[in-house]
Amino acid sequence: MSTFIDGLSLGSIYALIALGYTMVYGIAKMLNFAHGDIIMVGSYAILTTLALNGHPLIAILAAIIVCTVLGVLIEKLAYKPLRGASPLAVLITAIGVSYLLQSVAQLIFGAQTRPISLVHFEPVVIGGVTISLSAIISLAVGALIMICLTLFIKFTKLGRAMIAVSEDRAAAKLMGINVNMIIMVTFAIGSALAAFASTFYVMQIPNTSPTLGSMPGIKAFTAAVIGGIGSIPGAMLGGVLMGVVEKISLSIPVLAPYTTALEFSLLIIILLVKPTGLLGKKRREKV
Amino acid sequence: MAGYFKSVKKGFKLKNYISYIVITVFLIVSAVMALTGYMNRSTQNLLTQIAYSIILAVSLNLVVGFLGELSLGHAGFMCVGAYLGCFLANYLHTIIPSKLAVLIISMIVGGAIAAVFGFIIGLPALRLKGDYLAIVTLAFGEIVRTIFKNQKIFGGALGLSTKKYGSDLFIVAFIVVLIMLVFIQNLVKSKHGRAITAIRDNEIAAKAMGINVTYYKLFVFVISAFFAGIAGVLYGHYATPVLYSFFSYNYSIEILVMVVLGSMGSINGSIIAAALITYINFQLTTKLSGDLAALKYLIYAIILIAIVIVNNAPALAPIKEKLSIKRLFNKVLGRFIKHKHDPAKRKDDEADWDRIPTKIDMDALLSLDVKPDTSYTPDKREEK
Amino acid sequence: MSEKYMLETQDLGISFGGLKAVQGIDLKIRKNQLYGLIGPNGAGKTTIFNLITGVYTPTTGRFFLDGEDLTGKKQEVINHKGIARTFQNIRLFNNMTVVSNVMVGLHNQKEFACSPFASMLRLPVHFESETKMRDRAKELLSIFGLEDERNNLACNLPYGKQRKLEIARALATNPKLLLLDEPAAGMNPNETEELMNTVRFIRDKFDMTILLIEHDLKFVSGLCDEVTVLNFGTSLYHGEVEKALHDPEVVKAYIGK
Numbered sequence: 001m002s003t004f005i006d007g008l009s010l011g012s013i014y015a016l017i018a019l020g021y022t023m024v025y026g027i028a029k030m031l032n033f034a035h036g037d038i039i040m041v042g043s044y045a046i047l048t049t050l051a052l053n054g055h056p057l058i059a060i061l062a063a064i065i066v067c068t069v070l071g072v073l074i075e076k077l078a079y080k081p082l083r084g085a086s087p088l089a090v091l092i093t094a095i096g097v098s099y100l101l102q103s104v105a106q107l108i109f110g111a112q113t114r115p116i117s118l119v120h121f122e123p124v125v126i127g128g129v130t131i132s133l134s135a136i137i138s139l140a141v142g143a144l145i146m147i148c149l150t151l152f153i154k155f156t157k158l159g160r161a162m163i164a165v166s167e168d169r170a171a172a173k174l175m176g177i178n179v180n181m182i183i184m185v186t187f188a189i190g191s192a193l194a195a196f197a198s199t200f201y202v203m204q205i206p207n208t209s210p211t212l213g214s215m216p217g218i219k220a221f222t223a224a225v226i227g228g229i230g231s232i233p234g235a236m237l238g239g240v241l242m243g244v245v246e247k248i249s250l251s252i253p254v255l256a257p258y259t260t261a262l263e264f265s266l267l268i269i270i271l272l273v274k275p276t277g278l279l280g281k282k283r284r285e286k287v
Numbered sequence: 288m289a290g291y292f293k294s295v296k297k298g299f300k301l302k303n304y305i306s307y308i309v310i311t312v313f314l315i316v317s318a319v320m321a322l323t324g325y326m327n328r329s330t331q332n333l334l335t336q337i338a339y340s341i342i343l344a345v346s347l348n349l350v351v352g353f354l355g356e357l358s359l360g361h362a363g364f365m366c367v368g369a370y371l372g373c374f375l376a377n378y379l380h381t382i383i384p385s386k387l388a389v390l391i392i393s394m395i396v397g398g399a400i401a402a403v404f405g406f407i408i409g410l411p412a413l414r415l416k417g418d419y420l421a422i423v424t425l426a427f428g429e430i431v432r433t434i435f436k437n438q439k440i441f442g443g444a445l446g447l448s449t450k451k452y453g454s455d456l457f458i459v460a461f462i463v464v465l466i467m468l469v470f471i472q473n474l475v476k477s478k479h480g481r482a483i484t485a486i487r488d489n490e491i492a493a494k495a496m497g498i499n500v501t502y503y504k505l506f507v508f509v510i511s512a513f514f515a516g517i518a519g520v521l522y523g524h525y526a527t528p529v530l531y532s533f534f535s536y537n538y539s540i541e542i543l544v545m546v547v548l549g550s551m552g553s554i555n556g557s558i559i560a561a562a563l564i565t566y567i568n569f570q571l572t573t574k575l576s577g578d579l580a581a582l583k584y585l586i587y588a589i590i591l592i593a594i595v596i597v598n599n600a601p602a603l604a605p606i607k608e609k610l611s612i613k614r615l616f617n618k619v620l621g622r623f624i625k626h627k628h629d630p631a632k633r634k635d636d637e638a639d640w641d642r643i644p645t646k647i648d649m650d651a652l653l654s655l656d657v658k659p660d661t662s663y664t665p666d667k668r669e670e671k
Numbered sequence: 672m673s674e675k676y677m678l679e680t681q682d683l684g685i686s687f688g689g690l691k692a693v694q695g696i697d698l699k700i701r702k703n704q705l706y707g708l709i710g711p712n713g714a715g716k717t718t719i720f721n722l723i724t725g726v727y728t729p730t731t732g733r734f735f736l737d738g739e740d741l742t743g744k745k746q747e748v749i750n751h752k753g754i755a756r757t758f759q760n761i762r763l764f765n766n767m768t769v770v771s772n773v774m775v776g777l778h779n780q781k782e783f784a785c786s787p788f789a790s791m792l793r794l795p796v797h798f799e800s801e802t803k804m805r806d807r808a809k810e811l812l813s814i815f816g817l818e819d820e821r822n823n824l825a826c827n828l829p830y831g832k833q834r835k836l837e838i839a840r841a842l843a844t845n846p847k848l849l850l851l852d853e854p855a856a857g858m859n860p861n862e863t864e865e866l867m868n869t870v871r872f873i874r875d876k877f878d879m880t881i882l883l884i885e886h887d888l889k890f891v892s893g894l895c896d897e898v899t900v901l902n903f904g905t906s907l908y909h910g911e912v913e914k915a916l917h918d919p920e921v922v923k924a925y926i927g928k
Contacts, residue, residue, distance in 0.1 A: 031418040078592055081602060082595070082599055085599035085601060087418065093595045093596065095359075096595065099540065099587055099591065100589065103582070104581075104585065210581070222422075225419070225422070260429055261430040271423055272411055291795045473793055473797075474787060477785070477787075478774065478778055478783070478785060479790055481767070485767065487766075488766050489762045489764055494747055495841075496776050497844050498775065498779075
């Protein structure tokens with residue numbers, strides 16, 4: 001049972017990252033490989049603020065600001081010039097950005113893992129099961145963000161413009177939607193979500209290193225794909241599923257060393273059997 | 288027989304053979320230097336590294352540059368070759384005295400097993416494209432690594448210890464490079480290469496023209512994995528132990544950097560870039576220590592981003608056209624040789640095979656969607 | 672089957688998620704015929720092409736080429752059996768030369784067979800087939816007056832020539848039935864006139880059966896022996912061109928009431 005709860009809380013982190021992936025993929029039609037590394041930057045922002053004797057809340061705020069600005073900056077400098085170029089080019093650039101962030105972080109902060117003590121919650125015991133409070137908080141916040149995001153997209157002008165851009169960029173442009181602005185906002189939201197993810201990440205695993213983001217990033221992408229890329233509830237579902245699978249697999253001694261392999265096999269199988277994911281829409285090529 | 292040579296001569300262009308000539312001359316010179324003791328061990332090691340990097344880069348280029356699919360699992364194929372090929376080599380050493388024979392057999396077997404994996408990973412390539420395929424290949428590489436890490440017979444987390452071949456390994460390695468170049472260049476410049484580039488340019492049209500897309504995609508993945516596997520075996524004979532952590536996706540990306548730097552779809556470019564990056568790498572690893580090692584990755588990152596943006600940004604296209612070296616060259620040359628670059632006056636076969644920009648219009652594909660338009664329904668018609 | 676048709680479709684139809692895009696299409700095209708498929712936008716003309724070439728699998732009905740049932744076959748197999756097509760929105764291999772585009776079309780013909788390993792090892796058969804392919808490609812290009820452009824990249828050709836190149840490439844696959852999807856779209860009257868002659872020439876020289884989609888009614892009436900008019904995914908009329916243009920139903924579909 002506690003394994004399951006652990007899985008849920010890890011899953012909520014994956015879900016937050018996956019939300020960022022799914023939004024960017026759905027609207028900008030690109031796999032933002034550097035998304036995981038934005039989380040890493042967020043964790044360093046928290047580390048730095050705390051080192052300067054900042055209050056934990058200020059640290060979280062700093063992470064959000066740094067990540068959002070960084071996300072928009074990356075979009076403007078690296079991805080925007082490539083709008084309309086081949087997706088292969090965009091993907092390779094995204095990989096380049098990911099490398100860039102990692103190496104810059106390593107040059108500044110060093111390769112070693114550094115401890116972060118953001119906040120410490122005493123675990124609570126509910127019905128004989130010990131549950132860490134941070135797990136509950138991250139789950140609740142994750143769900144809240146998902147609901148807000150869904151409402152935002154459904155009921156605001158900006159949100160509807162986002163749907164329009166994701167459906168048909170050219171037509172949206174003709175309807176007077178500022179596509180570049182919409183994509184920028186998407187990146188800003190996605191990166192802000194990454195900041196939340198890094199907050200919860202350091203709450204659960206209180207340390208950071210330059211490669212912090214790469215594995216969770218890939219796993220969260222897997223989660224987004226499993227849920228159906230472009231779908232917000234899908235990202236949430238996929239993320240939670242991924243977290244639970246990981247924790248359960250880790251708790252079984254025979255499977256534990258193969259956990260990564262298991263998760264990736266899950267990705268390959270889902271992509272082959274149902275490439276649109278659990279909640280995704282089908283797209284068809286027009287001839 | 289005479290007819291054969293005639294046809295070879297007819298299609299002969301120095302440009303196509305320049306890489307063979309340069310590498311052969313280079314190989315002979317350095318082999319002589321090494322055997323007479325004029326070349327130190329460290330340089331010979333560097334040459335071995337360059338050789339297997341070239342194999343990796345050129346074979347990846349076949350997938351990325353010519354087929355137009357991004358593979359981030361090239362290190363995975365190399366890993367398969369390295370572990371299984373060297374495992375076999377360890378056994379063969381006990382029964383065959385000649386180390387060269389052991390190396391050759393293990394290269395062939397390691398390559399073949401990697402090719403089987405190439406086939407397996409090629410299967411998703413039939414259904415998936417672009418980003419999805421990239422992530423599947425990445426996942427494949429990580430899965431392979433994790434499995435080897437947990438197998439006791441392959442040394443587990445300590446890695447598989449192998450018997451080093453000796454510093455003259457680079458001679459064998461460069462001969463392998465030459466053989467690979469013969470295979471891949473000839474493949475690319477044939478009707479099959481044309482079919483592969485046709486799939487890259489427009490898969491739907493290629494199918495409509497009767498090209499067996501399934502066959503060619505699998506074929507490319509198999510060939511590419513085969514050579515990556517061979518590179519793995521070479522690596523295993525150069526470095527010991529063969530350790531799973533070496534084959535992480537970072538290494539796949541390093542190979543991708545070589546391909547991108549050398550320009551996708553250009554084999555000669557891949558060779559030069561592989562040599563260059565390996566050399567820089569070699570120098571940096573000896574000079575930089577600790578956290579400064581990240582500088583290497585920073586350089587990679589900048590290379591990737593800068594090259595891709597300069598080559599692909601639509602806004603930069605006209606500027607690039609103006610500044611292109613080729614254009615400048617033609618301008619200068621055009622004063623002396625008239626009509627040389629008039630396409631109509633060009634001789635056959637003179638068209639550029641290399642340096643075709645890769646462009647898949649995935650964006651257009653994704654944005655198109657067959658949607659039921661209610662205004663066309665038969666029911667509506669009845670209403671009228 | 673009393674008479675043998677080059678292409679016969681029986682009750683061919685497809686629905687996308689409950690929507691019947693095309694239904695109940697019965698085409699009967701005789702050998703060496705020039706057959707037109709016309710109709711307003713969205714009538715399902717290109718969808719029929721996609722069905723016949725295997726891009727979509729029909730949900731109802733079957734189709735036969737020269738008496739052979741090809742329903743549900745893969746695109747490349749259908750092409751091997753003898754149906755070649757062009758596309759409404761041109762789909763050339765843009766980064767390849769004009770001559771290479773045609774040579775891709777020649778790829779599967781038996782006389783140019785050469786295994787990948789023969790090519791890799793540069794066996795004599797490689798050179799033989801390459802030379803033969805190139806000669807044949809040049810021959811085909813000369814029909815369309817493209818032989819001087821053969822070493823240009825396909826994407827650098829002007830629009831009209833790109834359309835011609837698509838036809839040349841389709842012809843290179845040695846089809847029994849050629850499907851042309853709006854071949855005259857975007858051409859000026861002179862080019863259209865020239866294209867009409869070329870299409871007739873192809874029919875006569877290659878003994879080809881041609882099915883074409885076109886909006887230009889002048890083009891269709893000047894060229895086709897028989898037409899089928901589509902509207903809302905069903906066939907509205909089929910028969911002679913002249914009569915079609917005076918059929919009240921057809922006029923209504925085009926102009927409205």
